[in-house]
Amino acid sequence: MLLKNLRPATDYDRFATETLEPWDLLFISRIRQLARSMTPGSCADIGTATGVVPVRLAADRAMDGWRFIGIDLDPAMLEEGLPRIEELGFSERIEMRVGDALDLPFPDNSLTMAVGRATLHHLPNKALSLTEMYRVLEPGGIALVHDMRRDAPAHLLERFTQMRASADYPPTHVEEKVTLAEAHELVAEAGLTEFAAIYSPSAGLGALGFEILLKKPALV
16 A cells, blocks of 8 residues: 555655655665676665656666556556656656555566655555565665654754745655664664664764665575
C-alpha cells in the first residue's frame, strides 16, 4: 500500500520539479556515485509519482545504459508524468508502472538498483518496504532510500516550511517521519542490519534527512 498524495498530480509535479530540486540533485548525485561501480541494468524508483527522479536520471550522461521503472500506486500521478517522458525522448528507457511499495511487482533478484526518495514516511509498514526492496535486488544490487527526519534541526525544518509555502504547499507533517534512531530500528525489524548502512549529514540541506543504503551480497 502506498498512500496517495492529497494534492492534484499537476500541483505535485510542479512542487516536486521545482521546490524539491535541491534534494533531488543530492539524491541523483548519490545514485550516480553508486552506479559508477556497477554494470548498467534496471533501476526502479519506488513511489515515483510523476517520474521526476527517473527523468533526471535518464538525462544524466553518467547513467547511460540504465533502464528505469517508475512505480506508484496512483495512476493519475503516473499519467501526469508521461508527456514529459515522451517529449524528452525517454519512452524507451523509462517505464511507468502501477505498483505497491509493500508488494513490488518484480521477481526476486531481478533489479540492479531500487531507489526511493521521500516515499518511506508515507508507508504503513516501513520495514516491509525495505524487505521488498532488498528482495527484488539481484546479487550485488543496491537499494537507496532517502527520507526526512522527524528529529531534523529546527532551523532546517523552518527553512523547508518556507520553501513549501513559496510553492503554495502547506507545512510538512513531521509526526509521520522517523528519527535517525527509528531508521536503525526499521532496518533491524526488516532483518537487514548486516546489509545496511545508515547516514545523515551533519550540516546543509541534506541534514533534514537520512540515507538507508542496502547492498545484496554478490554471488561468489
